[in-house]
Amino acid sequence: MGRDAKIKAERHLRKFMGGMRTPVEEWRFRVLRGAKCQQCQTAPAIGQLLQFYPASDFQRRFPRLALQYATEGGGTIRTVKFKVYRDKDHWETREFVSMPVVHYCAGCKKVVSAWAARAPSTMVAEFREGPDNGQSKISVQVRGLAGGAQA
Protein backbone atom coordinates (compact mmCIF):
# COMPACT_ATOMS: atom_id res chain seq x y z
CA MET A 1 0.00 0.00 0.00
CA GLY A 2 1.40 3.39 -0.99
CA ARG A 3 1.81 6.16 1.54
CA ASP A 4 -1.12 8.18 0.23
CA ALA A 5 -3.36 5.16 0.12
CA LYS A 6 -2.35 4.32 3.68
CA ILE A 7 -3.13 7.85 4.87
CA LYS A 8 -6.46 7.68 3.09
CA ALA A 9 -7.24 4.32 4.67
CA GLU A 10 -6.34 5.62 8.12
CA ARG A 11 -8.40 8.75 7.64
CA HIS A 12 -11.30 6.60 6.56
CA LEU A 13 -10.88 4.32 9.55
CA ARG A 14 -10.78 7.30 11.94
CA LYS A 15 -13.94 8.66 10.41
CA PHE A 16 -15.60 5.27 10.65
CA MET A 17 -14.45 4.57 14.17
CA GLY A 18 -15.17 8.17 15.16
CA GLY A 19 -18.82 7.39 14.80
CA MET A 20 -19.52 9.09 11.51
CA ARG A 21 -21.25 5.93 10.44
CA THR A 22 -22.12 2.67 12.07
CA PRO A 23 -21.01 -0.52 10.29
CA VAL A 24 -24.60 -1.04 9.12
CA GLU A 25 -24.82 2.51 7.77
CA GLU A 26 -21.52 1.98 6.02
CA TRP A 27 -22.82 -1.24 4.47
CA ARG A 28 -26.02 0.47 3.33
CA PHE A 29 -24.01 3.33 1.83
CA ARG A 30 -21.65 1.03 -0.04
CA VAL A 31 -23.98 -1.80 -1.05
CA LEU A 32 -27.44 -0.29 -1.26
CA ARG A 33 -26.20 3.10 -2.51
CA GLY A 34 -29.34 4.98 -1.59
CA ALA A 35 -31.67 2.49 -3.26
CA LYS A 36 -35.35 2.89 -2.56
CA CYS A 37 -37.61 0.05 -1.49
CA GLN A 38 -39.04 -1.63 -4.57
CA GLN A 39 -42.25 -2.53 -2.78
CA CYS A 40 -43.45 0.90 -1.58
CA GLN A 41 -41.17 2.90 -3.90
CA THR A 42 -40.61 5.55 -1.24
CA ALA A 43 -38.72 4.44 1.87
CA PRO A 44 -34.95 3.92 1.76
CA ALA A 45 -33.96 0.27 1.48
CA ILE A 46 -32.51 -1.52 4.52
CA GLY A 47 -31.68 -4.80 2.84
CA GLN A 48 -31.65 -6.78 -0.32
CA LEU A 49 -33.08 -10.09 -1.34
CA LEU A 50 -30.93 -12.20 -3.60
CA GLN A 51 -32.58 -15.08 -5.36
CA PHE A 52 -31.08 -17.86 -7.38
CA TYR A 53 -32.90 -20.12 -9.78
CA PRO A 54 -31.57 -23.51 -10.99
CA ALA A 55 -29.63 -22.97 -14.22
CA SER A 56 -30.98 -26.19 -15.74
CA ASP A 57 -34.52 -24.83 -15.83
CA PHE A 58 -33.86 -21.09 -16.04
CA GLN A 59 -34.33 -20.57 -19.77
CA ARG A 60 -37.63 -22.42 -19.85
CA ARG A 61 -39.04 -20.68 -16.77
CA PHE A 62 -37.80 -17.14 -17.51
CA PRO A 63 -37.31 -16.88 -21.29
CA ARG A 64 -37.31 -13.07 -21.39
CA LEU A 65 -34.85 -12.71 -18.55
CA ALA A 66 -32.68 -15.45 -20.07
CA LEU A 67 -32.57 -13.55 -23.35
CA GLN A 68 -31.70 -10.32 -21.55
CA TYR A 69 -28.93 -12.00 -19.52
CA ALA A 70 -27.54 -13.75 -22.60
CA THR A 71 -27.50 -10.46 -24.51
CA GLU A 72 -25.72 -8.69 -21.66
CA GLY A 73 -23.31 -11.58 -21.25
CA GLY A 74 -22.36 -11.74 -24.92
CA GLY A 75 -24.13 -15.03 -25.50
CA THR A 76 -23.67 -16.71 -22.17
CA ILE A 77 -25.65 -16.58 -18.96
CA ARG A 78 -23.49 -16.28 -15.86
CA THR A 79 -24.12 -18.87 -13.19
CA VAL A 80 -23.10 -19.35 -9.59
CA LYS A 81 -22.49 -22.65 -7.88
CA PHE A 82 -23.95 -23.63 -4.54
CA LYS A 83 -23.51 -26.73 -2.55
CA VAL A 84 -26.99 -27.96 -1.88
CA TYR A 85 -27.76 -30.29 0.96
CA ARG A 86 -29.14 -33.55 -0.26
CA ASP A 87 -29.21 -36.00 2.57
CA LYS A 88 -27.07 -37.11 5.49
CA ASP A 89 -23.47 -35.92 4.85
CA HIS A 90 -24.22 -35.52 1.20
CA TRP A 91 -23.92 -32.16 -0.50
CA GLU A 92 -24.02 -31.67 -4.20
CA THR A 93 -22.92 -28.72 -6.28
CA ARG A 94 -25.56 -27.22 -8.49
CA GLU A 95 -25.55 -24.26 -10.84
CA PHE A 96 -27.90 -21.34 -10.32
CA VAL A 97 -28.65 -18.11 -12.13
CA SER A 98 -29.02 -15.03 -9.97
CA MET A 99 -32.28 -13.18 -10.38
CA PRO A 100 -32.56 -9.37 -10.24
CA VAL A 101 -31.88 -8.09 -6.73
CA VAL A 102 -34.89 -6.83 -4.78
CA HIS A 103 -34.42 -3.95 -2.33
CA TYR A 104 -36.77 -3.60 0.61
CA CYS A 105 -37.36 -1.19 3.49
CA ALA A 106 -38.03 -1.98 7.15
CA GLY A 107 -41.78 -1.58 6.67
CA CYS A 108 -42.00 -3.87 3.66
CA LYS A 109 -39.65 -6.59 4.90
CA LYS A 110 -42.54 -8.82 5.99
CA VAL A 111 -44.29 -8.51 2.65
CA VAL A 112 -41.09 -9.25 0.74
CA SER A 113 -40.31 -12.25 2.98
CA ALA A 114 -43.78 -13.66 2.41
CA TRP A 115 -43.43 -13.06 -1.29
CA ALA A 116 -40.03 -14.82 -1.36
CA ALA A 117 -41.51 -17.76 0.51
CA ARG A 118 -44.05 -18.22 -2.28
CA ALA A 119 -41.28 -18.46 -4.91
CA PRO A 120 -40.70 -21.82 -6.59
CA SER A 121 -39.33 -24.37 -4.15
CA THR A 122 -36.21 -24.90 -6.22
CA MET A 123 -34.99 -21.35 -5.66
CA VAL A 124 -32.33 -20.26 -3.24
CA ALA A 125 -33.12 -17.04 -1.39
CA GLU A 126 -30.75 -14.92 0.65
CA PHE A 127 -31.60 -11.83 2.68
CA ARG A 128 -28.74 -9.41 3.19
CA GLU A 129 -28.88 -6.59 5.69
CA GLY A 130 -25.25 -5.88 6.36
CA PRO A 131 -22.98 -6.61 9.35
CA ASP A 132 -25.75 -6.40 11.94
CA ASN A 133 -27.31 -9.42 10.37
CA GLY A 134 -24.56 -11.62 11.75
CA GLN A 135 -24.02 -13.81 8.78
CA SER A 136 -25.97 -13.83 5.58
CA LYS A 137 -28.87 -16.13 6.02
CA ILE A 138 -29.35 -18.50 3.17
CA SER A 139 -32.50 -20.43 3.09
CA VAL A 140 -32.73 -23.01 0.43
CA GLN A 141 -35.61 -24.91 -0.90
CA VAL A 142 -34.69 -27.56 -3.36
CA ARG A 143 -37.58 -29.67 -4.45
CA GLY A 144 -37.76 -32.84 -2.44
CA LEU A 145 -34.59 -32.04 -0.54
CA ALA A 146 -34.62 -30.63 2.94
CA GLY A 147 -31.77 -28.64 4.39
CA GLY A 148 -29.63 -25.60 3.67
CA ALA A 149 -27.08 -24.31 1.20
CA GLN A 150 -23.47 -23.29 1.42
CA ALA A 151 -22.22 -20.43 -0.74
Ligand SMILES: [Zn+2]
Ligand atom coordinates in the same frame (compact mmCIF):
# COMPACT_ATOMS: atom_id res chain seq x y z
ZN1 LIG B 1 -40.99 -0.33 1.47
